[in-house]
Amino acid sequence: MTQPILYDYWRSSACYRVRIALNLKGVAYEAAPVNLLADEQMADAYKDANPQGLVPALAIGGRVLTQSLAIVEWLDATHAEPKLIPADPDDRAHVMAMALAIACDIHPLNNLRVLKHLARLGIDQGARDDWYRHWIAEGFAGLEALAAPRAGRFLFGDAPSLADICLVPQMYNARRLETPLDAYPTLLRADAAATALDAFAAAHPDRVAPAAAKG
Amino acid sequence: MTQPILYDYWRSSACYRVRIALNLKGVAYEAAPVNLLADEQMADAYKDANPQGLVPALAIGGRVLTQSLAIVEWLDATHAEPKLIPADPDDRAHVMAMALAIACDIHPLNNLRVLKHLARLGIDQGARDDWYRHWIAEGFAGLEALAAPRAGRFLFGDAPSLADICLVPQMYNARRLETPLDAYPTLLRADAAATALDAFAAAHPDRVAPAAAKG
Structure with a gap:
């Protein structure tokens, strides 16, 4: 079988979620x-793979998943x-x-498009940054309350789950925009436990960024 | 067992998605x-049920699902x-x-909050309506391409699925804002097949709206 291909933006x-999951499952892949x-993502060549024109897409075993x-x-x-x-x-x-509290209620409001x-629409950089932090703060407050009763080291018990896979990239975004995080001790604890794992660490944007982006 | 309670906004x-699913499964419920x-949704009484302060929530058999x-x-x-x-x-x-193409890529951008x-932020009604239609048009174009190859009468084959459960409320929203829909024949076909079913029809906002909202 040919190696799976992840259509990826660092x-x-x-994309970061899927990189973590592939790493946790031990699935080797080639990044495109x-x-x-x-x-x-709007180019015809990519839309042949994913007509939605969004990343990620995973080509694996003859199918393309989005x-x-x-x-x-x-x-x-x-x-x-x-x-x-x-x-x-x-x-x-x-x-x-x-x-879903992250994937539907936070992340879609803050993505690049x-x-x-x-x-x-004429919203300046400062107001866009406030917008970004607003939706994270609103979403994390709800998630903290939802997660706290059943969290262990991770958001659900003591092993990483899909919830942590969504949390870690959102925490990375929150820190990029200097969002205050002290009010979310359960989320901070799970993020720390997850990012200490190789599967999460190897998926970090800084580890997969093209040299040009780092420069 | 007490009747399930759906915390619902018409x-x-x-909420509309969950009403459809409850109807399809034949689960009787009381709407709150x-x-x-x-x-x-931000009141303490509701946040006891759903700390996220979002609808829907479903209280069923002693648990509250969100x-x-x-x-x-x-x-x-x-x-x-x-x-x-x-x-x-x-x-x-x-x-x-x-x-998810609806639940993550369209709907979160257009909800009331x-x-x-x-x-x-000073965006006027006309520009907000354009915003609304923009994300529907972008999302539906991708969804049409994604759905067409494997659609039957419904988005996947000839029976309603979670995809149709997400589609029908989004189509209702699209029509409210007079979004052009001719470019999405697969979506229109599935929407017509679904809304002809009692389970979908009985979940329609006009069927569950409080009298005050209709007035």
Whole structure:
């Protein structure tokens, strides 16, 4: 079988999630960088892979998967260990709710295409940064309350799950914009436990960024 | 067992999804209206049920479930027929990707709290309506391309799935804002097939709106 190809942008949260999941599952892959700053996701060559024109997409075993949460769920269903989403319906609903609290309620409001659109509407950089922090603060407050009762070292118990896979990239974004985080002790604890793992560390944007972006 | 309680706002897309799923599964429930226009979702009484302060939440069998997609997935795992999400991992990933293309890439950008926030930033009603249609058009174009190859009468084959459950409320929103829809024949076909079913029709906002909202 040919090596899976991840259509990847180093700073995309959704790509970062999939990189973590691939690493946790021990799936070797080749990264195909798609530079969102240059609108490469809208190019015909990429739209053949993903007609939505969004990253990530994962080409694996002859199929192309899209949407980060669907990709992680597929990896979890097809690669046994470690389990990233619990099988028990109640536990699964709890982990999914935490993941979706980030993937639906925070991240879509702050991604690059939305920030570009706000700029076109005349919203200046300072107000865009406030917008960014506002949705993180609102979302993290709810997530902290949702997570705290059943968290262990990680957001759900003592092993990383899809919830942590969503949390870590969102925390990276929060810190980039200097969002205050003291009010979220459960999230900070899980983030620290997760980022200490090789699978998370190797997926960090700084570890996968092209040399040009680092310069 | 006491009747399940759905914390519901008649015009919320996320609530509409859950109403459809409950109807498809034949689960009788009591609706507890939460008026988003009056910010009732932020009241302490509601936050005891859902600390995120978002609708919907479903109280069922002693647990409170949040996040519409997590709720539908839970209902599907715990109530046998009709299946709303395929069991096969490839099919499941396809249906989930379509659902997430709406739930992550369109709906979060257009919900009430975001429109209110844009108004606070000085974006006027006309520009807010353009914003709304922009994200629907962008999202539906991608979804049409994603759905077309494997659609039947519905977005995936000939039975309603989680993808249609997400599509129908988004189509309702699109029409409210008079978004042009001719470019999405697959979506229009699935929407027509779905809304012809009692389970979808009975969940329509006009069927569940409080009398005051209709007046």
